[in-house]
Amino acid sequence: MKILLISGYKSFELGIFSNKHDAIKYIKKAIKNKILLFIDELEWVIISGQMGTELWAAEVVFDLQLEYPHLQLGIFTPYEDQEKNWNEANKSYYEEILIGADHVDSISRKPYESPLQLKARNEFLVSKSHGCILFYDTEKEGSPKFLYDLANKKNELFHYPVEMISFDDLQVIAEESYENDDNNYREI
Structure with missing residues (x-):
């Protein structure tokens, strides 16, 4: 898998x-x-630069690049000035991510006009990737549902791995982290 798409919930959908x-x-x-x-066969991670899962994924890629310098990050925004209405803190954070990316481009060369641009983004990202990681739980619908449906449709036709991250997965990671922290305190 040379190109991996990562997406999922926006931060506000998670109450973050x-x-x-x-x-x-x-x-x-x-x-x-x-x-x-x-990681062994991965060359690119691509995102659309949404607040939440996608920008956190960018930070993960930056961390992984220290150990895997061949790994690159591509950001393909759905339209120009995606961050136009974001607050200053979010704009600043976004700009930092863009600066660190290996490639940045917009799928539509226009500002936001309609939801068709978001549909085109999903179609572009799925068509250009060889698989995806999606933070989405079918029990809690949200904006990733459209990408989830499209990715699964591609998987039915071709080999297109769809790796899911659910709330249960996060619970397990949190519990393991808590147990490790607790064990560290006991050793002192």
Whole structure:
């Protein structure tokens, strides 16, 4: 798998409004675990630059690049000025991610006009990737549902691995982390 798409819930869909939220470290750990499944054959991770799962995935890629310098990050925004209405803190964070990316481009060369641009984004990203990691739980619908449906449709026709991250996965990671922290305190 040369190109891996990563997407999932937006931060506001998870009730996360700060990059200091505790849950983010568990989400990033889950993303890292999934990327490592493909790391030997992986060349690119692609995202669309949405706040939440995608930008956290970018941070994971940056961390992994220290050990796997061949790994590259591509950001393909659905339209120009995606961040136009974001607050200053989010814009600044986004700009930092863009600067670190190996490739940045917009699928539509226009500002937001209609939901068709979001549909085109999903189709482009799935068509250009060889598999995806999706933080999505079918029990809690949200914006990733459209990408989930498209990825599964591609998987039915071709070999297109769809690796899911669920809330149960995050719970397991959080519990393991808590147990490891607890064991570290006992050793002192």
